[in-house]
Amino acid sequence: MEGATLSLEGIRAGYGDFQALFDVGLKVSPGEAVGVVGPNGAGKTTLLRVISGMLRPKAGTARFGSTDIAATPAHMLPGIGIAHVPENRRLFPHLTVEENLKVGAYIPAARRRYAEREAYVFDMFPRLKERRHQLAGTMSGGEQQMCAIGRALMSSPRILLLDEPSAGLAPLVVAQVFALVQRIRAEGLTVLIVEQNVAQVLRVVDRAYVLDAGHVVAEGSSAALASDPKIRSAFLGGH
Template sequence: MEEPALVLEGIRAGYGDFQALFDVGLRVTPGEAVGVVGPNGAGKTTLLRVISGMIRPTRGTARFGEVDIAATPAHELPASGIAHVPENRRLFPHLTVEENLKVGAFIPSARKRFAERSEYVFNLFPKMAQRRHQLAGTMSGGEQQMCAIGRALMSSPRILLLDEPSAGLAPIVVAQVFELVKRIRDEGLTVLIVEQNVAQVLRVVDRAYVLDAGRVVAEGASADLAADPAIRNSYLGGH
């Protein structure tokens, strides 16, 4: 089966009277790792919520292969291959690691493969295997982030959406999270990651879009963006 591409064109979206995205276009081809970077409040989280069906665009088209995202109920999108790791992880704190993974395997195709997928996740995150019976809410922020990514991987997604995976984590843990993103991507999984940590994310993605005040203001290969003086001054602190 041919892997689907994610294509957004002319997306406008927001909350009530507040418009967060203005005519945003974006493309992610199969096997790519793509970043969406920009300051806080740029519309990055809103963009991921549009892709995972949590909010409907008021204008524009969003497709994942043959799937019309805007016309598909959010609860049906995981079966099409979209998995979303939300900002702040959103684990079920009073469930164990293993129970959180079961939540990630709720679609029928994933339920049948629970043992196989949980073994995959535990191989990727050995700490999760050690903590499989621990309540998710009692773990460190870094361990919770691993659990949240593992939960998303349980459905065998074809694209993984990561919303600010480095938020609130210690620098050493941030480095570990990005190394894991690189490993997942190296295995061929398509990844779309939104981040404020521009320097880190540009090291692990192929291409990136710069979002500012709800508009795409630049896009290109990650190395080109990292070397661009205007991007460096605006988003990398001039370094």
């Protein structure tokens, strides 16, 4: 599938009376790796839920290519190329690695290419091939994150949404996960990654948006944000 631009404008979203996002705008062009960084509770996960159709915005527009995301049922979005790796991985712990990957290939186009996609995922994650018959819930956190990313890749996405991929992982494993992100984007896949680990994510993305209390408070190239004194002070522990 060819690339498509993700474009959000004036997004307001929340839960009941609680508003989590205030007039948020964001753009991700084909082949880009873009980060959304900020503290816990900033609205990062809510933003990804809007993009993957799990939460309808109260105002604003959200488009992926020619598709109006806000008007499309969530289960249809993988068919246009949106794959979401949720926070805390959300694997089926009592299914094997291979069975979890099959879940990621449920759309008709992915089913037709199942063997090809599975070979691609096993090439990218040799550990998963070794553990293909192991129950997902018995693997380490890092292996589970690999499985969650692999499951998303089974649908041949045009954009991969990653929600806090480093959460709960040991520092060495975090470095491995971000190395995998770099490999995925080196193959031309568009990536939107939401992270609290600002220093790590700025090393692997082209641009980033800083979200705080539901507002975009800064945006720019990863190099510009990493050298911005305010950003360094607030998020990188620098001065």
